[in-house]
Amino acid sequence: MTRAESDGLRSTWEYGAVKTRSQGPRKGPPLENESTAVGFCREVLPAVSRTFALNIPVLPRPLDTAVTVAYLLCRIADTLEDEAHGPTSAALLAELARLSTLPEGWEADARRFTEEAVRVLRAQAPEAEVRLVEGTPRVLEALAVHAAPVREHVAACVAVMAEGMGRMGDKGRASGGGLGLASLEETLEYCYYVAGTVGEMLTRLFQWYSPTIAQRAAVLEPRAVAFGNALQLTNILKDVREDLERGSCWLPRTLLAEHGLTPETLLEPSNRREAMKAYNKLVAAAHRELRKAFEYVMALPREEEGIRLFCLWPLFLAVMTLRKLHGNEAVLERQPVKISRRTVKWVVGSTRLLVARDAMLKLMFATLTAPLPT
Template sequence: MTATDELLGPILRDVSRAFYLTLRVLPAAVRPQIGLAYLLARIADTIADTTEVPAEKRRKKLRQFRERIRDEGAPPVDFSTILRALDHEGEQRLLQHSAEAIALLDTTKAADRGQIQLVLETITRGQELDLERFDGKTLTALQTADDLDDYTYRVAGCVGEFWTRITRQHCFPDEELDELHLVQNAIRFGKGLQLVNILRDLPADLAAGRCYLPAVDLAMAHLEPADLREPKNWLQLEPVFRPWLELAEEHLAAGAHYNQQIPHVHYRLRLACAWPLLMGRRTLDRVRESNPLEPSERRKITRAQVRGILFGTAMRVPFRGAWQRLLVRE
C-alpha cells in the first residue's frame, strides 16, 4: 500500500466513515485532491478542538500548520503536544502521518495545490478566529448574524467553492453553464451543512463555552447565552431559533439546485453531493421535532436512515425525473 493509498484509505476512514463513503464514490479524477484537502482540514480541526491544550498554543500550531501548507520551505510542525492530549486513535494516527499528507500536497500539480492551499488558508484562519472568540473558560456568543454567516463561510462555504473549482476543472471543464450561480450555490450548500451542525449540536457547543446563535438574536428573546443551558427555555428561544432553521433549509435548497446543475452523466459526482444534502435535511427534521436545548435528545440520523439514503439515491441517479423529485422539496 502506497502512502497515498494509506492516507486516503484507512487513515481517512478512521477519522470519518461518512466522508470516506463520499470519497469512494467520487470520480477518480478528483478523489486524490478532495481527499487530501479533507485530511489537511481534519488535521486543522484536531489542532483547534484539542481543548486539553491551551488556546494560545493551539492558535500557534494552526499558524505554523498554515505556513507549512503555504510554503514548502517552512519548518515542519511539531505536533507532539497535541498528540499527547489525544485519546482518539484515528486522530492520533492522522497527526502521526501529517508529514506524509503535507509531502503529498507538495507533489500535487500546481493548479490543484493552489486550490487546496487557498481553502486551507480560509479554514485555518476561521478556526484561529474561533479560538480567539471562544477561550473555553467562559460561555461566549457570536454577536451578529453577519458573524455567524462569516463563520459558516470560513469553515464550510469555502469548501463548496473549492469542491466546485476542482470538479469543474477535472470533470466537466467544457460544459456551458452559469459559473457564478454554480459557485454561489456551492457556497450556500456548504454554509447550510454547517448551520445544520450548529443547530443540531447546540447543547454540546454550549457545554464547551461556545454559542453560535448571535447575541443580538438572544437579546430579542430576552435571553443570555447561559439561559440556553436550561431546556425549559426552549419556548422562549423558539421565535428566534426558527428563522435559523428556515435559513438552513434555504441553503440546502441551493445545494439541491447545485446538484441539478452538475451534468447528468456525472452520476458519481451527483451522488457524492446528494448524500450530505439528504442527510442534512433528515437531521433538520429531527431538530424540528426535538427540544434543541435538551442534551439527552438524539438528533443525529440513524444508520438505517443513512442506508436508506444510499440505496435510494443509487436507484434514482440514472433517471432525471426521479432524481429531481428526490432533491426538490415542495
C-alpha cells in the same frame, strides 16, 4: 467548530458507516506515483470521518485522492482549533497553511510542526485525530504527488480556513463578550471559514477534473459557499448542547436575545418554549442555505454521476437531520439527536437510483423539505 462533522469539510458528517455494493465507475487512471503516503491517507480517513469514507469512493480518479488529501488537511486544521490548548493554535494554523503550499524544505518543517502540534493537544483529544496530526508530514507528501492545480486549490482553501479559524475561533468561546457570536451574519461568516471555503475548493477541483463542469462555473460558483454553509449550520444546530457543555457556542446572541435568552440560559428547562422559537428560526436559515445547495447539485452535469452522488448524499442527509431537529426539544437534552442508519441507507439507495433524473430529484427534495420552516 462543532464536535460532530460537518466535515466541512467537517461539514460534511458522522451519520454512521453504510456499506454499498457498488461504488460506481472510477473513470481516469490512478496517480502515476501513488505513494505509501496516499495509502496512509486512505487508511486514516475512515477513522476520522465515516461519512467521507462513504462518499469519496464514488468520485472518479484521481479526484478521489485529491479530495481525500484536501479533507485530511482541513481536518488537521479543525483538530487544532478544537483540541489545541493555550494560545498556540492560531500560530499552528498559520504554519499549517504555509506548509500546505509545500515551500522549500517543507519536510523538515513539517516534522517540527507535528512535534509542536501533538504536544499542545488536549489529553482528551480523540485517538484517531491525534494519529492524523502525527501523520501531517505524510498527508503533505500525498498532496505533493498531485497535479499543480490540485495543490494550488487545496493550499488556497487551507489558507483561508486557517486564517478565519485563527481570527474567529475565540469569538464562539467564553470571553469578555460572553458565549456566542454577535449575529446571524457572523454565524454564517464562521460557517464560511470552516465549510464554505470547502465548497469553493471542491468546485475548483470539480472544474479541474471536468471540462463540462468548468463550463458551468457561472452557475456553480455563486452557490458553492451555500453548499458548505448549509452542512455546517446543520451541524451547529445538531450539536448545540454538546458545544455549550464544552464551553463553545456558534449561535447568534442577537437572535437569542429576541426571545429573552443568552447562550448561558438556553438550556434551562424553564426556557424551552422560547428556546425552540429561536432554534426554529435557525432551522429556517439552514433550510434557506440548503435550497441554494440543491441548486448547486442540480447544476452539475448528469453524466458526472460520481460527483453528483458525492454532493447529494450529505445534502439529503442534512435535510433529514433538519426534519428531525425542527421543533424537537430533545436537541437541548443530553442524548444526541441523530438520524437512523435506516435513513442513511434510504438516502444512499434513493439517490443512486435517481442521480440522473432531475425531475425526480426535485420532487424528492421538495417533498422532504416541505415541513421545514422557510
